[in-house]
Amino acid sequence: MVKRIAACVFISGNGTNLHSIIRNSRDYNFPISVKLIISNNKNAHGLKYAKKYNIPYKSFNSSYKHKFERNCLTELKDKKIKFLCLAGFMKVLSKNFIKRFGYKIINIHPSLLPKFKGLNTHSRVLKKKEVYTGCTVHFVSEVLDSGNIILQKKILVKKNDNELSLKKRVLGAEHKLYPDAIRLMFK
Numbered sequence: 001m002v003k004r005i006a007a008c009v010f011i012s013g014n015g016t017n018l019h020s021i022i023r024n025s026r027d028y029n030f031p032i033s034v035k036l037i038i039s040n041n042k043n044a045h046g047l048k049y050a051k052k053y054n055i056p057y058k059s060f061n062s063s064y065k066h067k068f069e070r071n072c073l074t075e076l077k078d079k080k081i082k083f084l085c086l087a088g089f090m091k092v093l094s095k096n097f098i099k100r101f102g103y104k105i106i107n108i109h110p111s112l113l114p115k116f117k118g119l120n121t122h123s124r125v126l127k128k129k130e131v132y133t134g135c136t137v138h139f140v141s142e143v144l145d146s147g148n149i150i151l152q153k154k155i156l157v158k159k160n161d162n163e164l165s166l167k168k169r170v171l172g173a174e175h176k177l178y179p180d181a182i183r184l185m186f187k
Helices: 016-025 047-052 065-078 095-101 121-127 163-185
Strands: 005-011 032-039 057-059 083-086 104-109 132-139 149-156
Touching (some): 005 016, 005 065, 016 032, 016 163, 047 057, 057 065, 104 163, 132 163, 149 163
Parallel strands (some): 005 032, 005 083, 032 057, 083 104
Antiparallel strands (some): 104 132, 132 149
């Protein structure tokens, strides 16, 4: 059995990647244990997974970034969190937060970074008539979607793809890639 690291997952919405991480963390050989979930959206659909799996969770208003980050850091310290996963978390963490947390922070992004950083990736992929797209798990750095890449998964863009169909297929790949990247990090 591996020594499991106390982890937190930050979410903003549906929490499907959170659910994938939680399901994988139920395997005693998975390197992390999800001990806390934080959302910047009190109505985030993904918080249902916190309730379903009896994982402590907090929701903080992110209108005031400094206060939001201070509240998060307090919770992370209280729960002795040593690893942070961003999973559909739609806010950019400050340089100060990254430094003060002091442990690894990773994120998943729905493109093959360094292409298509930021928002609206699927529509930009289609507009540029890309042959491939995919998803990337990377370390969080001070520059948006620019940290070192841990793992990527390539997806063929089909001729009949639209934004919704492409998003759905990339999201399916994300659900497999994120846990694989976490395993790889702790090998």
